[in-house]
Amino acid sequence: MKSMTGYGKGVASLDGRELTVELKSVNHRFLDIGMRVPRMLSCSEDTIRKVLSDRLSRGHVDVYLNYRNTRSDAKTVRVDTQLAEAYVHAARAIPTSLGLRDDLTIANVLRLPDVTEIIAADEDDEAINALALEATNAAVDALERMRAAEGERLKAALSQGVDSMASFREMIVLRAPMVAEEYRRKLTERIEQALGETEVDRVRLATEVALFADRACIDEELVRLESHIVQFRSYLEAEEPIGRKMDFLIQEMNRECNTIGSKANDAELTATVLLCKAEIEKLREQIQNVE
Numbered sequence: 001m002k003s004m005t006g007y008g009k010g011v012a013s014l015d016g017r018e019l020t021v022e023l024k025s026v027n028h029r030f031l032d033i034g035m036r037v038p039r040m041l042s043c044s045e046d047t048i049r050k051v052l053s054d055r056l057s058r059g060h061v062d063v064y065l066n067y068r069n070t071r072s073d074a075k076t077v078r079v080d081t082q083l084a085e086a087y088v089h090a091a092r093a094i095p096t097s098l099g100l101r102d103d104l105t106i107a108n109v110l111r112l113p114d115v116t117e118i119i120a121a122d123e124d125d126e127a128i129n130a131l132a133l134e135a136t137n138a139a140v141d142a143l144e145r146m147r148a149a150e151g152e153r154l155k156a157a158l159s160q161g162v163d164s165m166a167s168f169r170e171m172i173v174l175r176a177p178m179v180a181e182e183y184r185r186k187l188t189e190r191i192e193q194a195l196g197e198t199e200v201d202r203v204r205l206a207t208e209v210a211l212f213a214d215r216a217c218i219d220e221e222l223v224r225l226e227s228h229i230v231q232f233r234s235y236l237e238a239e240e241p242i243g244r245k246m247d248f249l250i251q252e253m254n255r256e257c258n259t260i261g262s263k264a265n266d267a268e269l270t271a272t273v274l275l276c277k278a279e280i281e282k283l284r285e286q287i288q289n290v291e
Contacts, residue, residue, distance in 0.1 A: 001236065002291040003150030004028065004059035004243070010138025012131040017124075019131040020066040021048070021139040025147070027289045028060035035063035043125040044132035051136040055144070057241040058291050069123070078117045079110070087112050147291065154286055155236055158246075161283045162232050165253070168276040169225055172260065175269050176218055218260045225256040243290035250287060254280050 004027040011020045019041075033052055037045045044065075052061060091104055110116050232249055235242045257280065261273040 001151040001155045001238070001242070002144070002147040003154055003289050004147065004291050005150055005289060006143045006146035008139040008141065008143025008146065010135040010140075010142065012134035012138065014127070014131060016070045017127060017131060018068045018070075019044075019128065019135045021132070021135040022064040022066075023052075023061055023139045023143045024064075025056075025059040025061045025143060028058060031056055031058055032060040033063065034060065035065075037065060038067070040120070040123050041065055041067055041128060041132070043123075044128050047129050047132045048136045051133065051140060055137075055140050056291075058243055067128075076119050078119055080115055080117070084109050084112070084115050087115065151290070154290055157286055158283060158290075159233075159236055161279055161286070162229055162236075164279045165276055165283075166226075166229050168272050168279065169222065169229065171272050172218070172269060172276075173222055175266070175272065176222070218263050221256045221260045221263075225253060225260075228253045228256065241291045243287060246287045246290055247284075250280060250284050254284075 004025055006023075006025050008023045009020065011018065013019070031053065033049055035045065035048065037048075048063060048065075052063075087109060088104060091102075094100060228249055232246065232253075235246050235249070254277065257273055257276050261270060261277075264270050264273060
């Protein structure tokens, strides 16, 4: 089991080029990749997206890229000689009567606005793609390790939660047979109080109790709930992503609890159902972060 929350960083370098990929992921219904790629790295966007799509199934993943090129041919300097000549000509035209010192040097001229321009060399798309592939895989490895560690903590919490649900179900199983008998006893007492010495019609009483027992029967719901609990426990040991399956299963558990609660007609059963539903809500919140 893996969480959808995590962070991973990967660095790849070769021949004066270095690319760093950072990944931050949070829970999301599907795989959603957010990435802003600098123009010089646009050739690597598809490579990065493919790695993430192949290795991750769910979660919102933000991708951050940092690229450095320290090669000697990474940048060139272009000098606008015509503009430099114009600056020098204008400077020489300043009257000497102003008393200004002529400090024109090549270094001073190069510092004048727009005389020089630093031009980045065209990047090697193939080299950048190779770095992007290596760095992204390394970042996903780190991300997966963190997501797996968080997944173990989620697994422990979910296991404890489903054990609590199983305990509440057993309490309902033990209480359910007593409901019809208690209804029969209370109904008999009310009838006897109302009729006094008149003999109670035992056949009609038995029929009424039988009808009530049929309406309040929750055997099918309890069987299905037990099946869901068993299935949920099997998901905890699954190797593949199971977040969506768990989300669907928890909805089915909630549906069975709702049905049991509507049929209960018993304060003790209702209280236990409410405890069960509260546990389901806790499970639902935790499942939202399971990949």
